[in-house]
Amino acid sequence: MSSPRNSPSPSTSSYENAPTRSVSVHGEKFAYRELGPEDGVPLILLIHLAGVLDNWDPRVVDGLAARRRIIAFDNRGVGGSSGSTPDTIESMARDAVLFIRALGFDEVDLFGLSMGGFIAQVIVAQEPHLVRKVILAGTGPAGGPGIDKVPALSIQATLKGALTRQDPKLSLFFTESADSQRAGRAFLERLKERTHNRDKDISLPSFRAQLKAIKKWGRQVPSDLSGIRQPVLVANGENDRMVPSQNTRDLAARLPRGELVPLYPDAGHGGIFQCHDEFVPRALEFLES
């Protein structure tokens, strides 16, 4: 059981209305949003490449917040967080730990999506006493196949998206099928539900620093995951073209207490958003078991 040293935040009914707060970490301001019950082990959300607070699907956050205390935050130098964005996953993990401790927590659950999942793996390996349970989605281990291609793929999709005035997440997070594309457009609409106090978009230098960090992670020597004793729930779509789905299976197999959610059919990197109806109860069950 963990409780913050700071004064408790008033509980908020939905992510759409959650105020954006900040906490000082070594002189830098870290932006975050909090909602859900005020007690219990908080679930810290670790976002994907280029993501800010507004990139979390409100259905997923609200679904989890119905029963868990949820805290989403911006990485250093991204969105509402000040400072300059580091270009290694290790450094992002150190930031996340400092942020968690700055809020006064000594035990948390982690939910890392894509790059956030890389960060979560480093946190749990380096600060095992801080972490109770982990959820990894659309992610892979250091050195996992195809991860070093994420930067080139992301730049390509971003340029293409700019030329065709389409959000690159449609092609990066969803499959080409009509169903998945429809789900993608619905997801993009949900991301717009919050209309006030939206977060700042990522800057180009921060985006580049993250791309560099991801490339290094993809080229890193595979780490030994056998020392991770926490329960880890691993989820993804079966057709992830960013962090190939094979990485998800590989994580589940190599983590001693890894638990694989059957890969979502006709879904990609954004599988947990596309299939939020299935993912949310499964994640809650995992966190509460």
Add this chain to the structure above:
Amino acid sequence: MSSPRNSPSPSTSSYENAPTRSVSVHGEKFAYRELGPEDGVPLILLIHLAGVLDNWDPRVVDGLAARRRIIAFDNRGVGGSSGSTPDTIESMARDAVLFIRALGFDEVDLFGLSMGGFIAQVIVAQEPHLVRKVILAGTGPAGGPGIDKVPALSIQATLKGALTRQDPKLSLFFTESADSQRAGRAFLERLKERTHNRDKDISLPSFRAQLKAIKKWGRQVPSDLSGIRQPVLVANGENDRMVPSQNTRDLAARLPRGELVPLYPDAGHGGIFQCHDEFVPRALEFLES
């Protein structure tokens, strides 16, 4: 005096309503729009990097079409034109000549903007008898200073624009001043005036081919412009950060019959759009003198 071999097109009152036609050139379909009086030497518009038919400012086209026959077209493999986009300016110039001849013209005026200005320079050098007068805007000679940086600058601005959901043309075509940015937003709104039968956006492979062509042009040995006998009107903003304005002055100085429009103050690469009120009468005067 030139007249098309094909049946004359019905005259159209505005670029917004100009039908998109096509003509076959060596088995490829070239998309174009035509408006203005049906007689007189037609003015062929040569568009900028990534541009399609919908990238011409309707105020400029309509202004010129009030007195001149105007024909805008899509380069090979771009927008509504089929085929694959060449990666040299020389090859684009060959395409343009084939397109002009396919429409049955044996004498035209050229109006090239940025990359379109590179193409116009090659056409006039290689097909001097085809060209009567030339207008060059926001462009420069082969090997001109800074032109080889256009691809990197364009990619950077496009990525930044995608991350911040802002049209990259705002930063590439206009200065940072409040006035120029306001003019930029007004220009972007004008580009949306046409709501039906809009052109297809450029594809990523075609964009890349054009970037390659521009980089080669920027690194080319300067060509001898002293053989160009046509009158050439040269215009630009005084703060062009894409094709630095020095190139505009240089063109006017090196072209035997070059005529420099005083550079538009507090305007950039899109100076002729920002200052369309001044540019249009100046261009008409030049074409009709």
